[in-house]
Amino acid sequence: MTSVPELVPLISQEQIQKQVCKVADQINIDYCGHQLVLIGLLKGAFIFLADLARQITIPHQIDFMRAASYGRGTATSGKVSISQTPTIDLKHKDVLLVEDIVDTGITLACVKQYLQSLAPASLRICALIDKIERREVEMPVDYVCFNDAAGFLVGYGLDCNENYRSLPAIYILDQ
Ligand code: IMP
Numbered sequence: 534m535t536s537v538p539e540l541v542p543l544i545s546q547e548q549i550q551k552q553v554c555k556v557a558d559q560i561n562i563d564y565c566g567h568q569l570v571l572i573g574l575l576k577g578a579f580i581f582l583a584d585l586a587r588q589i590t591i592p593h594q595i596d597f598m599r600a601a602s603y604g605r606g607t608a609t610s611g612k613v614s615i616s617q618t619p620t621i622d623l624k625h626k627d628v629l630l631v632e633d634i635v636d637t638g639i640t641l642a643c644v645k646q647y648l649q650s651l652a653p654a655s656l657r658i659c660a661l662i663d664k665i666e667r668r669e670v671e672m673p674v675d676y677v678c679f680n681d682a683a684g685f686l687v688g689y690g691l692d693c694n695e696n697y698r699s700l701p702a703i704y705i706l707d708q
Pocket residue numbers: 577602603609632633634635636637638639640641684685686687691692693
């Protein structure tokens with residue numbers, strides 16, 4: 534018999550909103566007077582980006598990219614494919630890449646290399662969750678909401694086989 538996965542609450546809606554506001558405040562300070570472009574990494578970052586962008590009070594543009602290193606389920610394939618690239622011209626712009634989770638760092642290494650090739654004025658990374666202890670390639674993250682989250686997480690944009698993305702809080706999927 535297959536067991537039903539259990540959702541263990543980890544980060545509440547209130548905790549998420551508090552951290553999102555804190556990170557946005559810092560971005561508002563750091564990018565004041567700059568031509569900021571937020572690039573959301575689909576699909577996982579779509580809710581985080583929507584909340585973050587609405588707390589960013591300086592003028593900014595928004596675009597998206599899509600890359601995946603995960604196949605089905607919870608294990609990484611180690612292979613990254615970029616299937617959607619930004620349409621805004623990023624040359625000489627200050628680009629902030631918005632990601633849901635930085636895990637091994639393999640996805641971002643590939644995405645960063647691609648974005649660097651577009652000659653932005655600067656490129657920084659903002660992540661909802663940084664699983665720093667799982668890193669396999671060096672990948673510094675400039676803005677982080679949470680960095681002490683372990684286990685396989687779902688909710689607030691994060692999925693397992695495309696499920697759970699719309700949950701308003703973050704849960705550990707106990708399989
Ligand atoms: P990395 O290439 O190993 O850093 O993988 C990063 C990507 O894996 C993220 O963009 C997520 O989409 C996905 N990922 C990593 N950990 C989790 C998790 O706990 N829940 C859902 N997706 C995850």
